[in-house]
Amino acid sequence: MYFDSFNALLTMDGHGAFVWSAYLITTLVIAAILVAPGRRRKKFLRQLAGELKRSRGGPNSSKEEA
């Protein structure tokens, strides 16, 4: 480990605010692009499942299916 203390790691000789904000923003953006597609896919599957179950349960379901 390069830094002597936790405080030195935080301040980084006056550059801490720059370095940590850059790393924080990057981490947030990466987390967002990693999570978003999975959520979109699962939400779509849930919605489609709901629609399909409703249309199957309906009176004209056989016609709609065909």
Added chain:
Amino acid sequence: MWSFFHKLGSPPWLYSISGVILRWLLPITLVALAVGLAWSLLFTAPDFRQGNSYRIIYIHVPAAVVALAGYYVMAIAGAINLIWKMKMADVAMRSAASVGAALTFIALITGAIWGKPTWGTWWVWDARITSMLILLFLYLGVIALYEAFDNKEAAGKACAVLCLVGMVNIPIIYKSVDWWYSLHQPASIKFTGDSTIDTSMLYPLLLMIVSFYALFTCCLLMNMRAELLQRGARTSWVKKLALAGKSV
């Protein structure tokens, strides 16, 4: 060989194979990113001239490199869609655009934060920075143009043309630091000749670049999977998947 291309055009096959790939690639990517971040923040020595602010290089350079590589992926996919009308290429193009935009955003914002302690300014209209900003607008332009069309086939064609025209920007980004020598420093890592970076800084940087490539691949595949389902909403394999209730 041909059967591979034939399979590549099959949404259910692509959906399941990408799921298998992601099951391995995603954890590896996350571990590599975590190791790379810890290495670059905690274990590397500061630069003798820039001090600790140079640590931003470990996210700035990988994001910029992969943002450019992502543009190739998007443009090549667009070209394949234009020439051979492959639907999967269109899915790949649309999926690459949002990941590329996010990476270009990271490169620009970390560059601005790095610029303040190093150059004394958040922003200059330097050739490298301006051409990267144009890259961001190209990515956002592809996304906006795609959403503007109701007819997705026409959207794919228009976006592919935009991608290919935007390729003009790529060599400008690469050569900008040599053609217009201003604030942005030239490349430190060279494929030919010696790199002007110490190996103790080079190895964590290379790890981060590889991690960002893996990150791009993961996000591209995940976006493609979501896109494949939405486009195939009326097909039997998607319906079966939805009714099975499995999210995998």
